[in-house]
Amino acid sequence: MSKRTPQAGESAELKEETRELKPKERIQAVGERMFAEEGFEAVSVRALTSAAQVNVASLHYHFGSKEGLLEAIFAARAKPIAEARLAMLRECRAGPDRPPLLNQLLEAFLRPALTFGEDDRFGGSVFARLRARLAVAPQEFSRRVLGSAFDESSRAFIDSLTRALPDLPRRELEWRFHFLLGTMVYSMADGGRIQSITDGACDPSDGEETLRHLLPFLVAGFRADIPEPGSGS
Amino acid sequence: MSKRTPQAGESAELKEETRELKPKERIQAVGERMFAEEGFEAVSVRALTSAAQVNVASLHYHFGSKEGLLEAIFAARAKPIAEARLAMLRECRAGPDRPPLLNQLLEAFLRPALTFGEDDRFGGSVFARLRARLAVAPQEFSRRVLGSAFDESSRAFIDSLTRALPDLPRRELEWRFHFLLGTMVYSMADGGRIQSITDGACDPSDGEETLRHLLPFLVAGFRADIPEPGSGS
DNA sequence: GTCTATAGCTGGATAGAC
DNA sequence: GTCTATCCAGCTATAGAC
Known part of the structure; x- marks a missing residue:
């Protein structure tokens, strides 16, 4: 419930890294930060443009709408990540291990994101x-x-994982991929629960550290015995 | 027990399960559903009270505010879940396996939630x-x-897990518990990603099915070899 | 306890001068 | 491209009759 009220001395609010950007890029950078920190719906166009030190009309001029801004932010970030993933996947395939090791594939998928x-x-x-x-x-x-x-890129990785785990039924692999996404997304979200429970000892906002703990956990999970078939599948 | 005769067409809007509730409970039930389906911030008090067929003032009379309603919804649901967890934990401890098996502990934690x-x-x-x-x-x-x-209840389970996995450093166990939360939360959120990727073959909204696939995955993950120590821990 | 009416704001988006 | 002024639909919350 913390609505910021930008008043006098506003330029002090501008983060150093955004100060030299042009208005359009500044809106995008500030929007990314505010949407991430407060949530898309909790950030008003007014607060955003005020923090970016542009007028409200500027956002609509450059991005059409608030949703348009989010799409622009996403387009700028998602592409490099997806490309890095596929580049790392190609490296795995070109490496000495055929098919690539499970651990290599998981790292190729997770490292760019984390x-x-x-x-x-x-x-x-x-x-x-x-x-x-x-x-x-x-x-x-x-x-x-x-x-x-x-x-x-997710589908491409599921295919590669299939080859690395030939004995695992595809349906089961898809479930495990879903669980992988859960660990990844939850770590990225940085909801603060584990910090709260462990008094700050674990810090999922550190991507390298997260990877170091996560990869062995996932490798073992993907290699687990197949559960008994149930009625539902 | 409706004192007034529902007008034609009017009662058709109310979901069957909420039709016989008193206004206060109806607001709570409808609020839970709408908050879950559309997000807390995306639901307006007007839309909510309209769907529940009460006047706007009624929500504030019974719950004080929109946030108050969310707290009430949460209080009503969370307590039974936390209690079911601890009850299942006690059953584990009273069972023949000492300390309780990892699988039993994880199921005791996850089943009530899922x-x-x-x-x-x-x-x-x-x-x-x-x-x-x-x-x-x-x-x-x-x-x-x-x-x-x-x-x-999370802390209680971490303690029990410590006893089931005496060779696993506590810090490592906390990380793995964090990953467990990720798989659980992501499955509960039902974001639709895995359905989209697999054309609906995997359905995390089916709690039993999710558990059946998730438990072996997590058991293996918790039993994974300990990663190399890094600079960060 | 239930309702209508409305206060008091804030929201996203735009018009039109410059 | 930038800005001010403004629209008006929407919001949460409340006052006050019943």
């Missing part, structure tokens, strides 16, 4: 939070944006 | 979606509500 832009001062892990929120959002709009950005 | 009220016509899996959304919400308010409801 560490993208962590050394990028323009907000890599910021985008991770935004993306995670969208991943569980109910609005059809959010799902469309997310699906069109990542469904393709 | 299947609670699935045969309950008043919306058990509805609440699961609501809860999952809150779990990744950025607002401090959401985190407070969720933490006060579930942090205690």
